Amino acid sequence: MKEFDLAIIGGGPAGYVAAVRASQLKMSVAIIEKRATLGGTCLNVGCIPSKALLDSSEHYESAHKRFAEHGIQAAEIKMDVAQMMKRKDKIVAEVCAGVDFLMKKNKVERFLGFGSLVSASEVKISNPSTGSGQAPADKSEQTIKAKKIIIATGSVPIELPTVPVDGKAIITSDHAIALTKVPKHMVVIGAGVIGLELGSVWRRLGSKVTVVEALPRLFGTADRQGSNLAQRILEQQGIEFLFEHKVEKAEAKGKGAVVTVKAPTGESKAIEADVVLCAIGRKPYLEGLGLDKVGVKLTERGRIDVDFHNWQTSVPGVYAIGDCINGPMLAHKAMEEGVAVVEVMAGQAGHVNYDVIPGVVYTHPEVAWVGLGEEELKEKGIEYNVGRSFFKPNGRAKAMMEGDGQLKILADKKTDRILGAFCVGAQAAQLIAELTLAMEFGASSEDVARTCHAHPTLSEIVKDAAESAGGWAIHQ
Structure with missing residues (x-):
């Protein structure tokens, strides 16, 4: 059985940054990731691909609406969605390869598989095809020992029971970054960061975009005057907002879908769309980790409970960082925690200022x-x-x-x-x-x-x- 100073379950921003910093602090490190590529949601299907698409769609809109004023004559501008996606995939591949390079450079040993806790010092690694930590048919699993373990498993999109995702007419952000054509009408459920960014991509490319939001305004606790200004600008661009509207259900119908929403007046109405994007938020990915077996406690909101002085869970020697603990689900917040937690382990003064996270x-x-x-x-x-x-x-x-x-x-x-x-x-x-x-x-x-x-x-x-x-x- 291989032994390490530190084992990290999850190869996203929290996990891989913790691995690099731990190696710099002379720890022997193992990182376990079920995806074939490192980088987690952020690099594979989140932050990086969405920004690539935002950039491409912004260039396309500029060519239509701004080039002429600059004196640039561009005739017959067309959008090649397949090429846009090809470019996005190339960028994702490059940044993920960059993380893999960092692991090799820092002598972090990579394990491909699903990690789950056996004890406070042992991690079982199962074939990634099992998905839930259960032993695969070929019994290809192994167990490693570690003096300390970090859980950095990230998050997954929240799905509503009344909005059954089929990956075609009713989708999550994972599907919205890989559409093969521009939908005529996209309904976005949720006016958060994910919904607005991906809605903006497809609006620029020609979609009519309707955003349905249960709250009365954008961005929750963020500055009201600023969020109102942002709303006005987005509305001027053509995005339609239905605030204080509750989604009752969504159903695939024909080649599209129908969303039934309830207005503040109590009246229900059906909205037809080519695609419905469910973007109401994300939840920690904790399935099959064996947390209950070793006694790791959760908060009332279903995240891993930690002491924010050292990010240790209720089980000594087991730590958690990133989206699976309290705080904003942001890659840069997770990275800061990745550095801080291993510095504390090494006897240094690891620190995250949660009051100053942009x-x-x-x-x-x-x-x-x-x-x-x-x-x-x-x-x-x-x-x-x-x-x-x-x-x-x-x-x-x-x-x-x-x-x-x-x-x-x-x-x-x-x-x-x-x-x-x-x-x-x-x-x-x-x-x-x-x-x-x-x-x-x-x-x-x-x-x-x-x-x-x-x-x-x-x-x-x-x-x-x-x-x-x-x-x-x-x-x-």
Whole structure:
């Protein structure tokens, strides 16, 4: 039986980052993954393929709507969906191969199979074709020993009993990144990140997109004013939103599907669509891991319960990180935990600042935020100043034809320390990074305002908002 310092079940962002960091800290490491490729949901069927499709669809829409103003004459523009998917698959293959390279470089031993707990120091690896940890027909399984074990098994799409997924007319995000043609009408159930991003892809390529959402607005606890702005822009682009509508059922019918929804008035109506995308969220993937056998406790919400000082479960020596524990289901959050948990194991001061984890929606324009929004600050009774800046007057934004959007900074009224930020606009994901770093270091809005930003850049929008928070905005 092979023995290791650390065994990691799951080869996604949480697992593979933990494996690399553990190797750097001189641990012998095994990583167990049931997929043929490493990278988990994010690299294989989530973050990376969706961004590839978003990029392709954005180029296509630009060719139709923006090229002429730039003086570029492009006739008979057509979309080759098969080529778009081929490019997406190539990108996925390259990034997954990159993770495999990292494992070899850092001497992490890879095991292909389904990992399940035998004890707090043993992991059984079954043939991946069994899917649930049960022994395969050829009995091709083995058990390894480890001083410590990390569970990093990620998450899977939530499916509704009344919305039976068939992979054709009724689909999840796994299928939405691999459609072979542009649907005439796509109904998206759920106005979260996944639904909006994939809905945007197919809307740009010509689909009518209707988003059905049970909540009254976008992005849950994120800043209300910013989410309202994002909604208006997406509606102007052609996405239809049905807020406070409950999905009663969806049924495959003919070559498409019919979704029955209940309006706030109580009235039910049927919506016909070519494709129905169920994107109501994700849940931890814990099936067949043997958690109950060794005594690993779960939270009330069905995630693995951990001590967030060291990410250890109720069983000493068994740890959990990423989507299978509490917190936002984000790859970058999982990666931070992957580094921190093994540093704590090695006696170092591993740390994750959960108050400063950015959120991003990669629509166009992008939506990004970090820290607390205005509603949350009011609920906590914290007095704050608001600094706003707009994309429209920014010289670089004008040159890019990216005038839609604004950036907001919220700073403590007494100390001027930045408490939160929200951005809707081009490259919002990049702009929010500066404010995330500022918050990590406890910076004030004046610190950001007095930092020299290159001109002309979109980053000047950050500087303008910081000046505005101090009451001395130059360009407004």
